[in-house]
Each structure stands twice: as C-alpha cells, then as structure tokens.
Amino acid sequence: MTAIESYLVQQTTERGRYAYQAGKPLEQWSGQLRSAIRARLGGFPADDAELNAVVLERIACEGYVRERVEITTYAGLRMPIYVLIPNEVSNTNTPVPAMIACHGHGYGSREICGMEPDGSPRAAAPGLHKDFAVSLVQRGYMVAAPELLGFGDRRLDEDKDEAPGISSCTKIAAHLLMAGQTLAGHRVYETMRVLDYLSTRPEVDADRIGIMGISGGGLVAAFTAALDVRFRAAIISGYASTFQASILDRNHCLDNYIPGILREAELPDIIGLIVPRPLFIEAGTDDRVFPQAAAREAFTRLEKIYAQEGALDVLGADFFSGGHEISGAKAYDWLDRFL
Secondary structure (H helix, E strand, O other), X not given: OOHHHHHHHHHHOOOOOOOOOOOOOHHHHHHHHHHHHHHHHOOOOOOOOOOOOEEEEEEEEXXXXXXXXXXXXXXXXXXEEEEEEEHHHHHOXXXXXXXXXXXXXXXXHXXXXXXXXXXXXXXXXXXXXXXXXXXXXXXXXXEEEEOOOOOHHHOOHHHOOOOOOOOOHHHHXXXXXXXXXXXXXXXXXXXXXXXXXXXOOXXXXXXEEEEEEEOHHHHHHHHHXXXXXXXXXXXXEOOOOOOOOOOOOOXXXXXXXXXXXXXHXXXXXXXXXXXXXXXXXXXXXXXXXXXXXXXXXXXXXXXXXXXXXXXXXXXXXXXXXXXXXXXXXOHHHHHHHHO
C-alpha cells in the first residue's frame, strides 16, 4: 500500500457520527441521521410542486394495463412513469398494494417493463433487470416504474443519439455537485414524489406501498425507504454493501458519490433506518459491482440493528447463485407476506 493509498484509507475509515449505537433511542438516532443524510444529498425543496399528472398513453398488455404518466417533481422538471395496473383491479373497488420499481443503469424504465428501448415488446433476453416490474404486476401489485433522471427519455439532448444504454449521469451529477446538490438526492426526492402520485390513485392502498430497486436503482430504493417512512417494505437488489467495499473499491458512476456521507454513517447504518419496517436484500455470488462478501457484511450489521429493535422477523435475504442481477426467487414470496 502506497502512502497515498494509506492516506485515503485513513480519510474514509473514520466512524460516522451517526453510526447505529445499541441502546440509543431509535427515534433520536433515526431523526438525527435522516436530517444529516438529507443535507448531504443536497437538501429537498421546502414546498412540493403540484404534481399535475397527465396520462400520455394507455395500452392493454397480457394480464395488465400499462399507462405512461408524467408528473412534476421539482419545479421545472417533469418525470415520465410507467404505471402497470393488474386487470383484476378494474373488476373490484378494493384498493391493492403498490410497488415502486427503480431500474439501474441501462436504458431506463422500459427495461424493467418488458420493452425494448423503442417501446416495442421485448424480443431479446431481459438482462440483469429481469423485467421485474412485470413480475410484480403479475403478482397483483400496482406498479410504478419511474424514468430516473439521466436515463432513457430523460437523457441530455447531446446523448440521445448515442446507444440506448448510454446515460447522462456524469454530466448531470457534475453540474449538481457544483451547485451543492447531488444526482442521488434528486432521484430520491423524485421517487418520493412518485409515492405522492401513487397515493392519489384510487386503485392503490396508500398504507401498503413498497419499493424495489437494482444496482443504481437499489441506491434509490435504499435511501428513499430510509428517509420516507411511508414506504412499508423494501427490496434492495445488487446494492446493499459497505461504501468501503463497493463505491470506494472500484470506479463507479459519479451518481453514486455523496460528498461527506461517511462523516455521518456507513451504508448499513443508512439502510438500517428502514427498521422496524420489512427489508429484504438480494446479492449474487458473482456480483463484481457490489460483491456478495460485502453484502453479507452489511446484512450482518443490519441483523444487529433489527435484532436490537425487536424486528428481526421482518428482515430477510437471498444470497443467490448468480451475478449482478435481480433474482426474485425468494424476494417476491417474502414481499407477499409483508405487503
């Protein structure tokens, strides 16, 4: 280890001031850490903009209806969302539970909704995302799949002629960092606005809304559920780890970096804010982006938090044989138990 490497380790291994401490009142710890995280993310607007939701299209699919909806998130920013509605919802007046599905790096919300980049039905293999929004709607959940900022239809004009999987993350993140904000913070706040929107839908039981995300979408799912207690359950796939063993262990997309976050807490402490609500972790044996060894370390720390708060029975994990990808083999059945 060089002197530079040693120096960097020293700078990034100091224990965060809001690391979970057994015996400290949960409300005190969670309130302090949530406030600190919001600040590190760049802060959120004091007042929410009007959603002004507009339905752009409505298409009948096999077993469900797919809507393309657009809402206002930040003043001046509009977000398109795919909303998947099980057919049986139209035949009953009983609201159903809902899930927000957050895609990772790739070509955006179409990638988790059974479509090719141009919106046509999927012809190729589904890749790491496994069309998990479709898997959720097929299990009876109303599903909202937002187009995260920097992907798909929300890329910068200069990137729209590039391959569908080329994102605008780096330039957007760099501009926001120069303004004292973060791309992660924008995605988290916008996902909270998706929950606001779902709560207005008569088909949705607003007390039974969960979230699921993979990779970069796992970051969004983890931080959003940690900060917003309205989420009743969370599934984090291919992201739960430690910052030391993932974000700081190799070069990642700039959208992962949150200035000063280690001064507050490590990633398992942040995910631990979901306690005592149900939480499930997925991690593949061959995941090279967020290695499973680090995911197991994070889960061990989460077990201690959940056990200390008397909620170990709602914490689950699937350390499956596979790569950086959605599994769902155990996660969906677990979700049915708690949502």
